[in-house]
Amino acid sequence: MNDSRPIRAKSGTNHEGTSAHNRRVMIDALRINGALSRADLARATRLTKQTVSNIIEELERDGLVSSQEAVRRGRGQPSTPYRLVPEGAFAIGLQIDRHVTRAVAVDLVGSVLVRDEAGLPPGGPSNGTKVILDLVAGIRSKLAGIVQQSEKRLVGLGAAMPGPFGVAGSGDDPWMMEAWQKFPLLETLTAGTGLDVGLQNDAAAAATAERMVGAAHGLDHAVCLFVGYGIGAGLILNGELYRGANGNAGEIGMALLFADGKSTPLEHRASLASLYQHLSIDPADAGLYARINDLALRGDQSIHAWVEAAAVDLRWSIHLLETLFDPQTVILCGSAPEALVNRLIAAIGPLLPSIAERRGRTLPRLQPGMADPWSVALGAAAGPISRAFDPRFAAILKDSLQS
Amino acid sequence: MNDSRPIRAKSGTNHEGTSAHNRRVMIDALRINGALSRADLARATRLTKQTVSNIIEELERDGLVSSQEAVRRGRGQPSTPYRLVPEGAFAIGLQIDRHVTRAVAVDLVGSVLVRDEAGLPPGGPSNGTKVILDLVAGIRSKLAGIVQQSEKRLVGLGAAMPGPFGVAGSGDDPWMMEAWQKFPLLETLTAGTGLDVGLQNDAAAAATAERMVGAAHGLDHAVCLFVGYGIGAGLILNGELYRGANGNAGEIGMALLFADGKSTPLEHRASLASLYQHLSIDPADAGLYARINDLALRGDQSIHAWVEAAAVDLRWSIHLLETLFDPQTVILCGSAPEALVNRLIAAIGPLLPSIAERRGRTLPRLQPGMADPWSVALGAAAGPISRAFDPRFAAILKDSLQS
DNA sequence: CTCATTAAGTCAAGTGTCTTGACTTATTAC
DNA sequence: GTAATAAGTCAAGACACTTGACTTAATGAG
Numbered sequence: 001m002n003d004s005r006p007i008r009a010k011s012g013t014n015h016e017g018t019s020a021h022n023r024r025v026m027i028d029a030l031r032i033n034g035a036l037s038r039a040d041l042a043r044a045t046r047l048t049k050q051t052v053s054n055i056i057e058e059l060e061r062d063g064l065v066s067s068q069e070a071v072r073r074g075r076g077q078p079s080t081p082y083r084l085v086p087e088g089a090f091a092i093g094l095q096i097d098r099h100v101t102r103a104v105a106v107d108l109v110g111s112v113l114v115r116d117e118a119g120l121p122p123g124g125p126s127n128g129t130k131v132i133l134d135l136v137a138g139i140r141s142k143l144a145g146i147v148q149q150s151e152k153r154l155v156g157l158g159a160a161m162p163g164p165f166g167v168a169g170s171g172d173d174p175w176m177m178e179a180w181q182k183f184p185l186l187e188t189l190t191a192g193t194g195l196d197v198g199l200q201n202d203a204a205a206a207a208t209a210e211r212m213v214g215a216a217h218g219l220d221h222a223v224c225l226f227v228g229y230g231i232g233a234g235l236i237l238n239g240e241l242y243r244g245a246n247g248n249a250g251e252i253g254m255a256l257l258f259a260d261g262k263s264t265p266l267e268h269r270a271s272l273a274s275l276y277q278h279l280s281i282d283p284a285d286a287g288l289y290a291r292i293n294d295l296a297l298r299g300d301q302s303i304h305a306w307v308e309a310a311a312v313d314l315r316w317s318i319h320l321l322e323t324l325f326d327p328q329t330v331i332l333c334g335s336a337p338e339a340l341v342n343r344l345i346a347a348i349g350p351l352l353p354s355i356a357e358r359r360g361r362t363l364p365r366l367q368p369g370m371a372d373p374w375s376v377a378l379g380a381a382a383g384p385i386s387r388a389f390d391p392r393f394a395a396i397l398k399d400s401l402q403s
Numbered sequence: 404m405n406d407s408r409p410i411r412a413k414s415g416t417n418h419e420g421t422s423a424h425n426r427r428v429m430i431d432a433l434r435i436n437g438a439l440s441r442a443d444l445a446r447a448t449r450l451t452k453q454t455v456s457n458i459i460e461e462l463e464r465d466g467l468v469s470s471q472e473a474v475r476r477g478r479g480q481p482s483t484p485y486r487l488v489p490e491g492a493f494a495i496g497l498q499i500d501r502h503v504t505r506a507v508a509v510d511l512v513g514s515v516l517v518r519d520e521a522g523l524p525p526g527g528p529s530n531g532t533k534v535i536l537d538l539v540a541g542i543r544s545k546l547a548g549i550v551q552q553s554e555k556r557l558v559g560l561g562a563a564m565p566g567p568f569g570v571a572g573s574g575d576d577p578w579m580m581e582a583w584q585k586f587p588l589l590e591t592l593t594a595g596t597g598l599d600v601g602l603q604n605d606a607a608a609a610a611t612a613e614r615m616v617g618a619a620h621g622l623d624h625a626v627c628l629f630v631g632y633g634i635g636a637g638l639i640l641n642g643e644l645y646r647g648a649n650g651n652a653g654e655i656g657m658a659l660l661f662a663d664g665k666s667t668p669l670e671h672r673a674s675l676a677s678l679y680q681h682l683s684i685d686p687a688d689a690g691l692y693a694r695i696n697d698l699a700l701r702g703d704q705s706i707h708a709w710v711e712a713a714a715v716d717l718r719w720s721i722h723l724l725e726t727l728f729d730p731q732t733v734i735l736c737g738s739a740p741e742a743l744v745n746r747l748i749a750a751i752g753p754l755l756p757s758i759a760e761r762r763g764r765t766l767p768r769l770q771p772g773m774a775d776p777w778s779v780a781l782g783a784a785a786g787p788i789s790r791a792f793d794p795r796f797a798a799i800l801k802d803s804l805q806s
Numbered sequence: 807c808t809c810a811t812t813a814a815g816t817c818a819a820g821t822g823t824c825t826t827g828a829c830t831t832a833t834t835a836c
Numbered sequence: 837g838t839a840a841t842a843a844g845t846c847a848a849g850a851c852a853c854t855t856g857a858c859t860t861a862a863t864g865a866g
Contacts, residue, residue: 009432009447010794012425013452015418015822019449021799022415022824029412036410039843044412046801049844051415051824070832076842077832164758183841206582218411220568221648233727238796239413242640244729245624248758255726256719259661316659323658324636324727326647352659352666355567355651358755391413393641393796396424398449417824418851425853452815454853478863479813713814 011397019055020401024391026055027064030084031109032218035068040115051331056082063153064088064108084109088386089153092139092195092248093381095202096132097335098229099284102135103135103376105143106381107390110213114142115374124179127403138290156196156384160376162230163201163358164248167305198383200243202226203250206333206370207234207380208241215331215367223327224369225252225317227334227341228376229283231271233321241383252317255261266317270310272336278306289373293337303340305373311347318348318366319335322356330356333369341371414800422458423804424731426449427794430467431459433487434512435621438471440482459485466556467491485510487512489633492556492791495542498605499523499535499564499583500738501632502687506538507777508553511792513616517545518777522605527582528591536595543596543660559599559787561778565633566604567651570582601786603646605629606653608782609736609773611635611644615785618734618770626730627772628655628720630737630744631779632686634674636724643795644786655720669720673713675739682707692776696740706743714750721769725749729758736772744774 023043030036036044042052059065059082066085070078086107095102098120105114118135121127136157143150165181189197200208203226207216216222220239226232233250235242242249253267268274275292276283279302285291295303318330332348334341345368356365370378394400413627428448433439439447445455462468462485469488473481489510498505501523508517521538524530539560546553568584592600603611606629612617619625623642629635636653638645645652658671671677678684678695682705688694698706721733737744737750748771773781797803 007432007436007447009435010428012448012450012853013421013429014450014800015421015824016853018416018421018852025413025415029410032412033410037843040410041412042754045411045415047417048825050826050846053844068774070843072831072833074842075832075834075840077830079845080844127831166761167758168760168762168764237640237645244673245731246729246758246761249727249729251726251729251758254758255723257661258719316661320658320723321727323654324652324724326649326652328648346412355570355649355654355657357571358569358649359571361571383754393799396416396796396799415824418853421823422852440814451854453817453855456815457852473814475862477813478811480815480859480861482814499831509848773863 005365011399013396015397016401017398021391022051022055022398023059024389024395026052026059027084027389028391030065030082035083037071039079039082044198074204075183086111087147087153089155089385090143090147090150091155091381091384092136092157093205093377093379093383094132094136094157094159094189095205095377095380096128096159096185097202097376101128101132102374102377104140104377104381105139106378106385108385110209110378111386112140112374112378115377116142125183125185128180128285129188129192132189136189136193139233142320154195154227155388156198157189157193158198158205158383159185159199159204160202160380161185161199162347163232164251165199165201166246167248171218177210195242196384198381198387200241200247200380201232201251201264202230202335202376203232203234204241204243205234205376206335206384207236207379208382208386209375209379210234210333210369211236211241212386213378214333215329219328221325221327222329222331223250223321223325224331224333225314225321227271227314227332227336227344228274229335230267235325236327237325240390241386248269252321254322255317255320257313257316266313270313274310275303275306277338279303289337293339294345296337297340303343307340307343307347311344313342315348315352318350319354322354322365326355329363329367329369330365331369333375334371335373335376336371338371341368414802416799416801419804420799420801424794424799425454425458426462427792427798429455429462430487430792431794433468433485438484440474440484442482465491469502489514490550490556492558493546493550493553494558494784494787495539495560496608496780496782496786497535497539497560497562497592498780499531499562499588500605500610500779500784504531504535504538505777505780506542507780507784508542509781511788513612514787515777515781516549517528517542518780519545520531528586528588531583532595533593535592539596557598558791559601560592560596561608561783561786562600562602563605563608563783564588564602565631566606566635566790567654567657568602568604569649570651577804599787601790603644603650603783603786604635604654605631605633605738605779606635606637607644607646608637608779608786609738610639610734611785611789612778612781612782613637613734613736613772614639614644614783615789617736618732618772622731624728624730625732625734626724626728626737627734628717628724629663630674630735630739630747632675632738633670638728639730639741640728643791643793644789655724656721658714658720658767662721667715673716673720678706678709678714678743682706692740696742699742699746700738706746710743710746710750714747717747718751720753722750722757725757725759725768730768732766733768734770734772736778737774738776738779741774741776744771
């Protein structure tokens with residue numbers, strides 16, 4: 001009898017899953033609240049003092065937390081606060097963009113320790129792979145030079161590049177990095193570095209960065225609208241990055257706008273690519289960012305028209321993201337000249353009315369996020385850190401326990 | 404010293420959380436795959452045979468699963484499959500709509516056992532509360548008449564009504580059920596029934612129904628576009644209903660379309676409300692559904708124009724949902740005459756190109772879901788069942804363990 | 807027809823992790 | 837000075853999953 005249809009089921013869990021979760025919860029609490037005593041942690045996590053003590057002891061042995069000086073807080077024995085040890089873990093983040101690749105080394109609390117970039121030669125993966133692997137190797141050796149045991153504490157390599165992934169029939173769209181997207185990047189990087197490798201699109205990486213060290217820190221529901229060469233949204237839902245069924249969730253750049261009787265993807269109207277086109281600039285130009293930043297700062301007229309038009313589309317995009325995701329806040333970030341992003345934010349307001357206008361609202365509906373060419377690489381690095389240390393459902397399940 | 408800023412942290416877990424999760428995983432596996440033997444379950448959940456045996460034994464004692472006849476599957480001892488016992492648990496679902504309220508009693512596998520409806524008098528909660536509580540009480544007593552121990556096995560009451568919830572400054576919008584939305588419905592229902600009460604919008608309820616017994620069964624990423632008096636999207640993300648920060652995620656009816664130089668919410672163009680307006684019909688009319696169903700079946704011209712216009716907007720909505728959520732499939736469902744929904748589906752195709760056009764795609768991009776006036780009540784009832792029995796992160800945490 | 811093989815399922819002891827309750831330590835308040 | 841309060845430890849206990857040997861029951865090869 002050959003009744004071998006595959007059985008689909010979620011994985012069960014056991015003691016190790018419990019323990020792994022509780023460790024992550026401790027780390028998360030310290031990340032969000034800063035230093036906390038064991039008693040604080042016990043109350044906040046609803047675990048017993050004893051359990052917290054055991055876990056903290058273990059985390060301290062692993063070099064992930066350390067005690068600070070005892071604090072007197074009224075009656076009773078003074079408490080000993082513990083904090084995350086930044087050099088407790090590192091991750092490498094890698095951004096692969098159209099003309100350039102950037103890599104950073106980041107520590108447990110999201111500080112960038114090393115950064116470096118290299119131009120990407122035309123020709124896609126066949127020419128670029130070596131450049132990338134060399135860049136990563138350089139970062140690793142520099143990191144090893146400034147901190148102890150960096151290799152042992154390296155939890156993974158996160159890569160970020162423009163999406164979408166695995167989509168059929170867009171071969172002739174110059175806005176996509178077709179060749180790179182078909183390339184088995186994960187496998188190549190894994191083989192070339194020996195690290196655990198993850199891949200996400202650049203907007204998702206930016207959102208991960210915002211959650212670790214930016215405007216989404218400690219938030220469980222946030223949407224990051226990311227303006228770079230393209231435009232996309234990074235989604236933090238229920239405290240985790242949401243990837244969708246195929247890692248393409250949030251690709252708002254592909255959303256069609258109907259205007260003037262024709263449909264246009266948002267990406268063709270509100271992105272650096274569209275600005276370059278508007279200004280007839282070559283995107284491969286080296287001093288581009290500085291030049292545009294300068295134009296934006298000076299309030300240049302050539303940029304003004306584009307900013308105003310893009311702001312209309314972004315205002316609508318924000319409205320749509322609020323309507324569909326009901327986030328606590330929307331963050332406008334980008335891998336773009338900061339002055340340009342600031343001008344966009346100024347031009348966007350006031351926002352369209354939406355369900356985000358609630359009674360008792362505390363956070364602003366729209367907040368500025370990082371506007372820094374390095375934020376995507378930072379977010380790429382934050383991915384492995386988050387995967388290794390943040391509490392999440394998948395980490396509890398038996399089929400994800402490695403140790 | 405008054406250093407009492409609240410400490411934010413996720414809850415830890417313990418043995419009970421582990422056990423609760425594993426129970427849920429078993430139930431989920433049986434729901435998705437039908438009957439399975441202990442050995443099957445052990446392989447699928449990665450737990451040991453012994454653990455599975457213990458849990459199954461407990462579930463059997465609790466009346467949630469039962470054994471079927473042993474099956475010979477080649478060599479070795481025949482396996483004894485277990486299946487979910489439908490009458491192992493019940494939930495009541497309640498739909499509160501503009502002019503009518505419907506209630507159903509549903510069992511563990513999503514079969515509707517009792518249904519009843521009542522007209523809602525104008526005047527909102529002050530007049531309607533009693534009608535609703537009487538309706539629920541009637542359903543409960545009828546349920547008690549046809550199954551054993553129904554009260555003991557009642558896991559909760561799920562309510563569904565049009566959203567959005569808690570939004571400021573929409574007092575004069577006749578498309579919203581302002582009075583009901585301000586009313587402390589949860590508290591009233593809890594006090595009036597003594598049950599655990601949950602509340603969600605009608606699109607979310609429809610999605611919950613589709614996941615339990617419809618087109619989203621067994622899917623982890625699906626979006627249900629729900630056409631009723633209004634229009635909304637119910638989101639199944641990572642195998643769970645996504646609610647957003649305030650329970651308003653998916654309210655695509657509030658999304659603005661720009662056309663003819665002005666902006667209009669989708670809800671004003673593609674919803675039964677807009678059809679009623681188009682046909683100059685009184686929505687409170689009793690035989691409305693049958694009449695419209697009839698018109699739709701006959702291919703009536705008066706409906707044709709509306710269908711064609713709505714299809715354009717729905718086509719765009721589906722494109723947008725695919726782009727932002729990257730689901731495995733989109734389901735078009737509704738609390739609307741079935742023939743009308745069928746005409747809409749026919750008019751929507753072909754879909755706009757989107758990132759959903761993938762290599763190796765198996766599921767259709769768009770699937771018809773339930774188009775049944777009772778589907779929202781069914782989904783409302785599916786809510787408590789899902790909360791009580793489906794595997795989910797929150798169920799593992801200490802602060803959600805009741806037992 | 808027999809017996810090795812295969813697979814389901816049970817038994818009983820073992821293990822890991824959290825919990826419990828008593829205890830110690832250290833500080834403030836009266 | 838002493839009671840009250842709070843942090844943190846100790847040691848035993850409880851719970852749920854795991855392990856490995858064993859039992860049961862079928863097939864298939866000789």
